[in-house]
Amino acid sequence: MPNVLFQMLLRASNAVGYKNYPDNAIEKFVEHSAQMGIDVFRIFDSLNWIDGMKPAIEAVRKQGKIAEAAMCYTGDILDPDRAKYDLDYYINLAKELENAGAHILGIKDMAGLLKPEAAYRLIKALKEEVTIPIHLHTHDTSGNGIMMYSKAVDAGVDAVDVAVSTMAGSTSQPSANSLYYALEHHDRQPDLNIDAYDQLARYWEDVREYYAPFENGLKAPHSEIYFHEMPGGQYSNLQQQAKAVGLGERWDEVKAMYRKVNDMFGDIIKVTPSSKIVGDMALFMVQNDLTVDDVYEKGDSLDFPDSVVEFFQGYIGQPYQGFPKELQRIVLKGREAIQSRPGEHLKSINFEALKEQLYDKLGRQVTDLEIISAALYPKVFDDYQNFVETYGDISVLDTPAFLYGLRLGEEVAVEIEQGKTLIVKLVSLVRRKKMEHESFILN
Numbered sequence: 187m188p189n190v191l192f193q194m195l196l197r198a199s200n201a202v203g204y205k206n207y208p209d210n211a212i213e214k215f216v217e218h219s220a221q222m223g224i225d226v227f228r229i230f231d232s233l234n235w236i237d238g239m240k241p242a243i244e245a246v247r248k249q250g251k252i253a254e255a256a257m258c259y260t261g262d263i264l265d266p267d268r269a270k271y272d273l274d275y276y277i278n279l280a281k282e283l284e285n286a287g288a289h290i291l292g293i294k295d296m297a298g299l300l301k302p303e304a305a306y307r308l309i310k311a312l313k314e315e316v317t318i319p320i321h322l323h324t325h326d327t328s329g330n331g332i333m334m335y336s337k338a339v340d341a342g343v344d345a346v347d348v349a350v351s352t353m354a355g356s357t358s359q360p361s362a363n364s365l366y367y368a369l370e371h372h373d374r375q376p377d378l379n380i381d382a383y384d385q386l387a388r389y390w391e392d393v394r395e396y397y398a399p400f401e402n403g404l405k406a407p408h409s410e411i412y413f414h415e416m417p418g419g420q421y422s423n424l425q426q427q428a429k430a431v432g433l434g435e436r437w438d439e440v441k442a443m444y445r446k447v448n449d450m451f452g453d454i455i456k457v458t459p460s461s462k463i464v465g466d467m468a469l470f471m472v473q474n475d476l477t478v479d480d481v482y483e484k485g486d487s488l489d490f491p492d493s494v495v496e497f498f499q500g501y502i503g504q505p506y507q508g509f510p511k512e513l514q515r516i517v518l519k520g521r522e523a524i525q526s527r528p529g530e531h532l533k534s535i536n537f538e539a540l541k542e543q544l545y546d547k548l549g550r551q552v553t554d555l556e557i558i559s560a561a562l563y564p565k566v567f568d569d570y571q572n573f574v575e576t577y578g579d580i581s582v583l584d585t586p587a588f589l590y591g592l593r594l595g596e597e598v599a600v601e602i603e604q605g606k607t608l609i610v611k612l613v614s615l616v617r618r619k620k621m622e623h624e625s626f627i628l629n
Contacts, residue, residue, distance in 0.1 A: 191226050191252075192223050192224050192225050193226035193227070194227060195228050196246075197459070198230060198231040198242045199231070199528065199529050200458075200502065201215050201562055203459075203562055203563065206238075206532065208535055209241050210534045211558075211562065212241055212242055212529070213241070215558055216246055220249040220250075224251065225251060226251070226254055226290075227242070227246045228321075228323075229242045229253060229254065229255050230255075230457065231258075231503060232456075232502060233460055233505045233506065234279060234506060235503040235504055235506075236279070236283065240286055243287045253288055253290070254288065254289065255292060258294045258455045258457050259271075259293055259295045259296075259300050260454075260455050260456060261299070261453070263276065263308060264307070270506070271453075273308065273311055276308060276311075276312070277311055277312065280312050280316050281315060290321050291320050293320065293321070293323065295325070296323075296325065297416060298325040298328050298357075298411055299415060300334055302334045302337040305338045306338065307341075309322070309338045313342045319345065320342075320343050321343075322345070323346075323359070325357050325359065325418030326356060326357075326359060326360045327356060327404070327411040327421070328407055328411050329355075330407075331355075331360030332365055336365075336368055336369065348365055349362060350383060350386045351384075351387045352387045352390045352394060353390050357404065357421050357422065358418070363383050363384065366378060366380050396589060397589075401422075402425060404421075414441045414445045415448060417457050417458070417461050419458065420461045420465060424440070424444075424465045425437060428440050428469060432473075439472050440472050443468040443471050444465060447467045447471065451464065451505075451509075452505060452510045455506070459493075460505075463493045463502075466491040466493045470490065470491050474488075481513070481516070482512070482513070485516035486519065495517055498513070498514045499524065501528050509523075535561050537558075540557055544560055579602075582600050594612055594615065595611070595612065
């Protein structure tokens with residue numbers, strides 16, 4: 187698709203992971219991503235910490251690509267009781283991002299907290315203060331996404347993120363198809379072929395059925411989002427984590443605790459990885475039946491989650507207006523906290539040495555993409571290589587076969603390489619009992 191810009195999300199110094207990486211790892215990752223076809227890098231920091239974003243912005247500009255520096259929206263600029271993140275905060279942040287080299291200003295409304303009137307006033311003010319285009323992203327968890335976008339359009343926003351209708355709504359983006367009709371007779375109605383979009387919607391409607399077991403369970407607009415402020419991309423993940431640790435029946439408690447933890451942490455920006463830290467602490471507190479008072483009174487004897495300790499050490503950056511000092515003391519228990527950018531303290535990765543290590547481990551030459559993958563995700567990379575060695579390249583399977591296996595008598599065609607197709611049919615299941623376990627043999 188040579189005439190379509192490809193965009194990716196880049197968590198600044200966290201790259202596409204959950205921790206800070208050395209500066210040369212960020213630069214190498216951006217270089218390879220650009221070579222593979224990424225045109226626009228939406229760069230954000232989970233705490234809106236510009237010092238953490240600058241290396242990524244510079245790396246993208248070095249590759250001659252488009253740097254869309256995004257500020258994450260939280261709170262409510264129209265709520266006088268949430269004065270920490272007021273209109274001036276976002277205006278000043280936008281100016282700093284433009285001065286840092288952003289080609290586009292992104293607004294990342296990751297939890298869908300930006301309300302329609304607030305969107306109008308925010309976009310209107312930003313259009314008067316910055317000269318670069320403004321790109322707005324939201325999640326439609328509350329159900330107010332289309333109305334919010336229409337107000338942003340009236341205020342002059344340059345671009346908005348949408349999803350095809352059958353993949354839209356809930357914790358996804360607002361519907362492209364719906365926005366088209368919502369702006370009918372408006373001078374800024376999107377110039378698109380709505381019939382083609384409706385065809386795409388029918389296709390994705392069928393595909394989505396394959397993934398039904400992984401849905402988040404939301405069947406209606408979720409206005410609770412304005413209370414707990416959980417990002418759209420985290421809701422289903424944290425829900426699964428809660429179930430995994432036996433808290434599935436206490437999900438409402440986890441959501442309420444998420445808000446309490448955020449307030450306890452000083453009302454921080456919540457997006458990957460900071461949102462995961464808030465979620466880890468919420469699970470920890472519910473699992474151990476702890477209150478906020480318990481944390482302060484018994485904290486010296488509590489073993490907090492590693493992610494929470496690292497957060498208060500400053501390893502993902504510095505939150506706006508700093509850490510709550512007493513809570514930081516309780517969590518760190520004498521550990522040292524850093525004030526500067528974590529990447530400055532991390533040793534550069536020796537990619538040549540890593541290449542030799544992988545060659546010795548795998549017994550073959552490795553690609554540049556495998557090297558950067560191993561650098562960012564060493565354990566995941568090892569697990570993946572072991573899986574492929576055991577099972578082969580299962581990406582050649584179609585989605586139903588991959589997720590659910592074959593039904594008795596079912597036959598599938600698997601193209602294992604160009605010009606070579608295997609016909610696989612499940613003809614019988616032989617059940618053997620061996621000790622306490624049952625095994626199934628595919629004929």
